[in-house]
Every structure is written in C-alpha cells, then in structure tokens.
Amino acid sequence: MALRKKIRSLLPGSKQRSSSLDDDQSSPGYEPIYKYKEEDREFARDPLEQAELISSIEDVYFSDDSFDSSRYELKKLDSTQPIDLDKMDEDRDVLRKQLQAVSKKVSDLVLENQSAYVKELQRVMELQTNLQTANVICANGRRQLSLAKKDFTVASLSILSNHRKRLQLVSLMRSLHTIKTLQRTDIRLREMMEEEDYPGAIQLCLECQKAASTFKHFTCISELNSKLQDTLEMIEEQLDQALAKTCLNFDTHHYNKVQTAYRLLGKTQTAMDQLHMHFTSAIHNTAFTIVLGYVELCAGSDNTNFQKMPYRDLCGHITVDTYIPCLVNLCKALWEVMMSYHKTIDWHERFDPAAQQVSSTPDTESGFICAFQKESSGRVLGSKLTTTLKRIEDNLIQQSVVPGPSQLGAPNTDEKNTKVKFPYPHLSPVVEMTDLNKLFGLSERMVATESLLFLSEQFQFLQSHLESMIPPSKKPFLQQFYSQTVIVAHELRIPVYRSVATKAIDFEQMIQMMTNVRWDIKEIMSQHNPYVDWLLQELQLFDLRIQEVARKVPLPQPVYYILWEHVIRLSNWTFVEGFACAKKCSNEGRALMQLDFQQFLMKLEKLTDIRPIPDREYVETYIKAFYLTENDMEQWIRDHREYSTKQLTSLVTSGVTSLFQKKSRQKLVQVIEEIDRLRR
Amino acid sequence: MSESYDFLFKFLVIGSAGTGKSCILHQFIESKFKQESNHTIGVEFGSKVVNVGGKSVKLQIWDTAGQERFRSVTRSYYRGAAGALLVYDITSRETYNALANWLADARTLASPNIVIILCGNKKDLEADREVTFLEASRFAQENEMMFLETSALTGENVEEAFLKCARSILTKIESGELDPERMGSGIQYGDSSLRRTRRIPDQTTQQCNC
Ligand SMILES: Nc1nc2c(ncn2[C@@H]2O[C@H](COP(=O)(O)OP(=O)(O)O)[C@@H](O)[C@H]2O)c(=O)[nH]1
Ligand SMILES: [Mg+2]
Numbered sequence: 001m002a003l004r005k006k007i008r009s010l011l012p013g014s015k016q017r018s019s020s021l022d023d024d025q026s027s028p029g030y031e032p033i034y035k036y037k038e039e040d041r042e043f044a045r046d047p048l049e050q051a052e053l054i055s056s057i058e059d060v061y062f063s064d065d066s067f068d069s070s071r072y073e074l075k076k077l078d079s080t081q082p083i084d085l086d087k088m089d090e091d092r093d094v095l096r097k098q099l100q101a102v103s104k105k106v107s108d109l110v111l112e113n114q115s116a117y118v119k120e121l122q123r124v125m126e127l128q129t130n131l132q133t134a135n136v137i138c139a140n141g142r143r144q145l146s147l148a149k150k151d152f153t154v155a156s157l158s159i160l161s162n163h164r165k166r167l168q169l170v171s172l173m174r175s176l177h178t179i180k181t182l183q184r185t186d187i188r189l190r191e192m193m194e195e196e197d198y199p200g201a202i203q204l205c206l207e208c209q210k211a212a213s214t215f216k217h218f219t220c221i222s223e224l225n226s227k228l229q230d231t232l233e234m235i236e237e238q239l240d241q242a243l244a245k246t247c248l249n250f251d252t253h254h255y256n257k258v259q260t261a262y263r264l265l266g267k268t269q270t271a272m273d274q275l276h277m278h279f280t281s282a283i284h285n286t287a288f289t290i291v292l293g294y295v296e297l298c299a300g301s302d303n304t305n306f307q308k309m310p311y312r313d314l315c316g317h318i319t320v321d322t323y324i325p326c327l328v329n330l331c332k333a334l335w336e337v338m339m340s341y342h343k344t345i346d347w348h349e350r351f352d353p354a355a356q357q358v359s360s361t362p363d364t365e366s367g368f369i370c371a372f373q374k375e376s377s378g379r380v381l382g383s384k385l386t387t388t389l390k391r392i393e394d395n396l397i398q399q400s401v402v403p404g405p406s407q408l409g410a411p412n413t414d415e416k417n418t419k420v421k422f423p424y425p426h427l428s429p430v431v432e433m434t435d436l437n438k439l440f441g442l443s444e445r446m447v448a449t450e451s452l453l454f455l456s457e458q459f460q461f462l463q464s465h466l467e468s469m470i471p472p473s474k475k476p477f478l479q480q481f482y483s484q485t486v487i488v489a490h491e492l493r494i495p496v497y498r499s500v501a502t503k504a505i506d507f508e509q510m511i512q513m514m515t516n517v518r519w520d521i522k523e524i525m526s527q528h529n530p531y532v533d534w535l536l537q538e539l540q541l542f543d544l545r546i547q548e549v550a551r552k553v554p555l556p557q558p559v560y561y562i563l564w565e566h567v568i569r570l571s572n573w574t575f576v577e578g579f580a581c582a583k584k585c586s587n588e589g590r591a592l593m594q595l596d597f598q599q600f601l602m603k604l605e606k607l608t609d610i611r612p613i614p615d616r617e618y619v620e621t622y623i624k625a626f627y628l629t630e631n632d633m634e635q636w637i638r639d640h641r642e643y644s645t646k647q648l649t650s651l652v653t654s655g656v657t658s659l660f661q662k663k664s665r666q667k668l669v670q671v672i673e674e675i676d677r678l679r680r
Numbered sequence: 681m682s683e684s685y686d687f688l689f690k691f692l693v694i695g696s697a698g699t700g701k702s703c704i705l706h707q708f709i710e711s712k713f714k715q716e717s718n719h720t721i722g723v724e725f726g727s728k729v730v731n732v733g734g735k736s737v738k739l740q741i742w743d744t745a746g747q748e749r750f751r752s753v754t755r756s757y758y759r760g761a762a763g764a765l766l767v768y769d770i771t772s773r774e775t776y777n778a779l780a781n782w783l784a785d786a787r788t789l790a791s792p793n794i795v796i797i798l799c800g801n802k803k804d805l806e807a808d809r810e811v812t813f814l815e816a817s818r819f820a821q822e823n824e825m826m827f828l829e830t831s832a833l834t835g836e837n838v839e840e841a842f843l844k845c846a847r848s849i850l851t852k853i854e855s856g857e858l859d860p861e862r863m864g865s866g867i868q869y870g871d872s873s874l875r876r877t878r879r880i881p882d883q884t885t886q887q888c889n890c
Contacts, residue, residue, distance in 0.1 A: 524760045526690055526740055526868055587722070588756055591742070594725040602727060627722030627745075 053101035179215060182208055182224055189231050198239050198261035205232050243275055247282035250340035253394055255347055279341060286333040291315055294326040385491045388484055398423050439545050440500050443553040449496045456489035493562055501566035505538045507574045514578030519589030520656045528599040536603045543607055564610045572615040576622045580647040585654040593623045625651055630664045637671055645676040685729050685738040689849055690760045690866035693743045694782050695767030696775040700801040703832035705743045708842055713833050720745035732846045758789035762866030763845040770800040771808035783823055793858050796825045797845045803831040
C-alpha cells in the first residue's frame, strides 16, 4: 500500500519526469513482463496518455492492502442484467491498460532509482564496516587504558609510597643511630671517669641528656634516660671522692678539674660544703688511723677491738714509749692536711674569680699562653706550640704558691706523683720590657729564646745516640718528646720577636699623617709625601736600635729576619690602610701613592737585606686596582679577600673623576657588603 | 730623610703596547729582565739616582699604559716630563709606523723642550727584524730625536738610553737652553743648598737670553 501511495504521490507533478522516461522505454533490452497481443502493444507510449491512464484509476484501488480488486470488479457486474461481453471486454481492456501503465510507471521508477539505491546501499555497507572498525578501536582503547591504569598509576603510586616509606625509614635509622651512639656514650663516660676527666664526662652526660630528650617518643629512650641519670649520679659520687682526695694531697691540676666539673653541674656551693665535711673527716680519719696503728702495735695479742673504739678512748691506750713518735707522726699527717687546706684557699684566691668569668669555656688559656697573648694582642702561637706550652705548664709548673723551702727555685718533688715540678717563672725586675730604646728587652728575649733553641739543636744532635741507649719500649716517649717539644722550640721565636717589631713603630701615627694627605690632586707630583720620610726615619731608628742590641748580644740572622720581616709587613699593611683612608682620589693622586710607595721601597732596600720585600705586591696591587674598569673591578674584589671591607669600599668610592657610574658604584659596594657578610 | 741628588728629572716611557716599555723600566731599575710582564695597569712608576757628568740625578720614570680609562689623564703625565723614551719594537713594523702618532702626541701635550730618545727595542731578536737601523735612524734625525737600539732582555743600551737622555737635558740646562725653574719643565733641584748655588748662574743665563 505504501508503494501505491508513493506512486500516486509522484503522479501529479512528475510530468517532466515521465517524459524523460520515454527514452528509457525505447532503450534496448526492455522487456515487459506480461505480454498481451504481442503484435498489438497496448503500452501507452505517450507519457501524457500514461498519466491520464493512471489518473483514471479509481481511487478505491489506492485504498489499502485488504482491497481485493477482483472482487471489486466482479461486484460491479449487475446480476440482474444479462452479461454484456463486449462491455466486459471493454472494461477488461481499460483495466489492463491501467495495469500496464502502472507497471510501466513502477518499472520506470525502479529503474530510475536503481543506481541511487545501489550507491546508498554501498554507503550503508561502508558505514557498517566503519562502525565495526570503530567498535574494535574502542574496545582496544578501553583495554589499553585499563592496562595503563594498572601499569602506570598504580605502579607510580606504589613507588611514591615506597619512597615515602624509605624516607621515613632512613630518618628512623638516623634516629636509631643517634640512639645507639647515645647508648654507647655510657661506655665512653666510664672511660672518662677512669681518666678522671670529670668536666668532660659531665659535659658529655649533660649533652646526652639533652639529645635524649629530643628522642622522647622512642620507648627505649626512657630507659636510657634513667641510665644517664644514674651515670650522672655516679659521676657526682666519684667527683665527691675526687674532691675528698684533695684534702690529703692537693694537686692544682686535679682540683681545677674537680672545680670545673662542679661548675658544670652548677653545684659549686655544694662542693664547698662537701669539702668542709671532707676536711673534717680527713682530719679525723688520718688521726684515727695513726693512733690506731700505734695502739695495735703495742697491744700485741690483746684481742680488744680497737677499731670500734672512739678516738678519745683509743688515745688512752697509747703507751709512754710510743707517745712521742705517735705525736710526731700525727703532727706530720695533720700538717699535710693543713697544707692541702692552705693550697685550696690559695687556689680560690687566685683562680676562682677569674675562672668564674670564663666559666663557659672549661679549658681556659693557661698562664703561659696568656702571657704571650697579652704581649702581642692576639693569637700568635701556632697550635702545636700552644699545645706544647700548655702541656709543659700542666706537667712541670707548680701552679700554687706554697710557702716552704721548695719555693726557692729548686725543683719540688711531689711525693705521690714522683713528678718534678718547678715554680711558676717570674720575670726579673731588672729586665726592661717597656723601653723602646732597648727594643722592649730584645737582648733578654734573645738570650732566653736563643738559649732554648740552642738546647733544642743540641738535643737534635743527640737524638740518634739517645735512641740507641734507651730500651725499645721507651722509645715512643723519646720520639714524642722530640716531635712535640724539641722540634717546636724554634716556633717560639715568632711570638717573642714579632711583638718587638709590632711595638717598635707607632703605625697609628703614620695613619694619622696619611689621613691628612690630599689625594684629589690635578698634577703629577714629583715629590713624595712627608709621612714616607717619617716612616723611613723610624725604620732607620729601628735599625740603629737593633745594631745597638747586637753589639752586646749576638744577633742571629733568623732573628734579624723575623724582626725586619714583620716590621716591613706592618709598614706595608699600614700603607694600604692609610691609602684606604682617602675619601677622594684622582688618577694623579693614585700616581702620587705609587710615588710614595716607590720612594719607600727604594730607601728600604738600602736599609735592609730582606729580599723580596714581604707584602710588596699587597700594596702595589691595591694601588693599581684603582685603575681597573667596572667589569674587572667586580671580579677583582671577589678575588682579593685579603683586603678589608673598608679598604675595598674606599677603592670603589674614592674616585673623583666619575670613573664609574653611580649605579655601578652602588653595585660594587653591594658586592663588597655581600663579601663582608660572608666573612663573618 | 734628605735626598742627596742635584737634580730630579721627570721621564716618560711611551710607545705602542707590547714594545717592551715596562721591561725597559724594570731592567733599568732592577737590572733584571722581567720574565712575566703583564699588561701594565694604569701606570708603573720607578725611580733611580744616576750619575751623569759628575752630577747625581734622580730619574723619576712613569711608564704609562694605553687603557681607555687612563687616556684622560695622559696630559698631566706629559706636562710634567723633561724627557721621554719613545719605544718601538724592531720586529714589528706596525709599532714603528705608529711612532708618528706618538710623537705628535708628545709634541702637542708635553713641554716644547722635552728631550726624546727613540728606542728600537728587542734588539736581541735580530732574526725577526722588520725595521732596519738605518731607516729608524733617519726618522729620528728628521724629528730631532736621539736614537738607540735596545734590548730589555739582555740589558744592552737600556741604561745608556736613560743616561743619554739625562745627559742631553743636563747639557741643555747648563747651556741655558732649558730653564729648570719654569713651570712644567719636569726638572727640580735636589736639596735647598744646591738650589742656592745653582740659582745664580741660571739667573744670569736667563738675563742673557732676555
Ligand atoms: N726578546 C725580547 N723580548 C722583549 C724585550 N722587551 C720586552 N720583551 C717582551 O715583550 C713583551 C711585552 O713587554 P712589555 O714590557 O710588557 O711591553 P709594554 O706593553 O710596552 O709595557 C713581553 O712578553 C716581554 O717579555 C726584549 O728586549 N727582547
Ligand atoms: Mg707595560
């Protein structure tokens, strides 16, 4: 029915199309399916006729599927009337013609749409394959995505989490290592106790406790903490015992350690109270032991238990024979205690106030080193020399003044330690250490120092002999003596003589003179500045004074060298410092600096044999740096840390003829400040 | 500290870079060849007291560098100079060709009485010679300069160059051609006692000139 409707709908407006169908009809190979009267073709050739034929088809034919055309036509026949064959024939023809027209039309339409249909079909097929491909791609994509998800995301996440875990473990391990170290320090602490290094032990213990408190979240720590507390208490006990020891045999070194230890604990007052108690019991115990000894000696087989007897009663048992020796012994023993008491008081009078000032540094500079530093205002001793001096002082020098015969210069043999100790050296009032004309005791300095050096040289000659004579087991001691003491003796020259050079010339005055010089001149000068003459004059005096000293005491070449080398160095440093005082400086001013320095060098070379002149480049490089261009200047500043911040700044800011842009000047100043920060 | 000399002459060493100016100065002052001669920064300065014709003369020698930063003040260096060593390198024609420019500078910036000695340096490198003695000698004559070939390496003629120049200045002073008292002459007397004794003949010559 749909088809029919379609056909019909095509009919009215498709006249033109029908006309085009004409040609098709005539095309070869066209065969009608049904043929009636082959010789008389009933096909309407004319499209118009055909259209007419089609339109003449009764509407009812297009009604619906249930339409039965045969029945319809048969019903038309009037049964009342006789059958008119002709009429029937006629009707049949009409119908046939109509059928043929419709057939033709349908056939035409089919033919006409055939190629479009084929094309469409092809596209449908194509679409179908495309869809299938798409489906496959989608499926693959999904599969791969899920694979990626599994392989990448999950894998990376697990790597990350593993990494995190690792970091945590590493940090845990670090903590555990620290804890392990903390645990082990207990052993070290005991060792230190054996070495009687109480301050060290206490400090270590306190540090450990502090460190342990940062690991409170570990359960094992609480145990460690209590252990450390125990150790600390044990140290205190031992310390108390050590304190008690001083009552009978005062030793400065030992007492120093004990006091330092108490200071670390913050218990100096307790120490004092304890010490009083210890002295009381020391007196009681020594006295008791001595008396008991004599009583037991005389009592013989008497079984009386004297040990438990009160002192007073015990004394009653002393016989007349033993009375005097016992009293003598008692007095001796009590004298020992009294001496220790005296030494203790003396120690407190001498060292206590000073020690309290430097309580933060347990090992305070000892007397020898202080003496050197006071003299040369600064650290002048090499580390090896410092250690040696300290060791000598600790082992050989009596630190307390004990009234007694041993004080009069002779070595005092300490009975307990069997160590020979010497009184602290004192400078004879005859030695003039402040007289510039005598170069601050240069001759005495030389006698002392050069004698010591002579000794050290002789010892070096003797070394192989000594080694051959000493038992092999003692050899290391000898070698140590050589490497730690004999060898370093010559280092003493530097601090001893340099301080002479330092004080010999008033370099402050030279700076003053240099500050007054105008460096922003417009002419090249031919005459140097007066301060150069002043310095040269001072140096000449210095030389004369050295010669004066050398007339009385032989002056070894190395001493001469140290004196001159240092005084020249200081002169050169003063030159740079003085140049750096220039607020304004022109190129001509810079040339004048060169002139001044050159004049100095020329005259200096006549005054002394020292070659090369030490730190000469230090001055020349500084003067010339002024001529550098901006770009070179920055690098130069970075490369020359030997100049002070002030000196560098002056270099950049003193130029008068705007050699640098203001901006780059600021930048250079910033560079200098940055370096200055790094220096601190 | 008083200086014992009769005169002080201000000298200048000029010429293209690399001709050996700093080496010549060093050789003169230290009697040594300066092995690693860096580029001169700013100025070098040296002074030495020499004996010329029975007089002790302090030579104050400025060795300048050709840096841009420094050009601006070259004038003040020229102004004060009594004598100059104009140096070229006998193994480099380029440095020889530049002489005319240097000379022009010196003549315009320095005092008209400046005594110049031309020095053909690196005389020891005979094999690489590019400038003959003869042509340089002629050039010197044409431009009223003295001439020597020197070697800062061997020291040959180095002291001689300074002495020759100093001697010429001294002669000019003695003949009255040069007046040490004039501003910017580059010449000064030594200590004051000498000045007094010297002043009298100088003033007489001056009067003669008038
Ligand atoms: N063979 C030789 N080389 C020289 C002599 N004088 C200087 N030189 C070299 O020439 C170079 C430049 O010298 P320098 O004094 O710095 O030249 P300046 O720029 O004129 O000051 C250096 O490498 C010197 O070693 C010389 O007399 N003989
Ligand atoms: Mg140079």
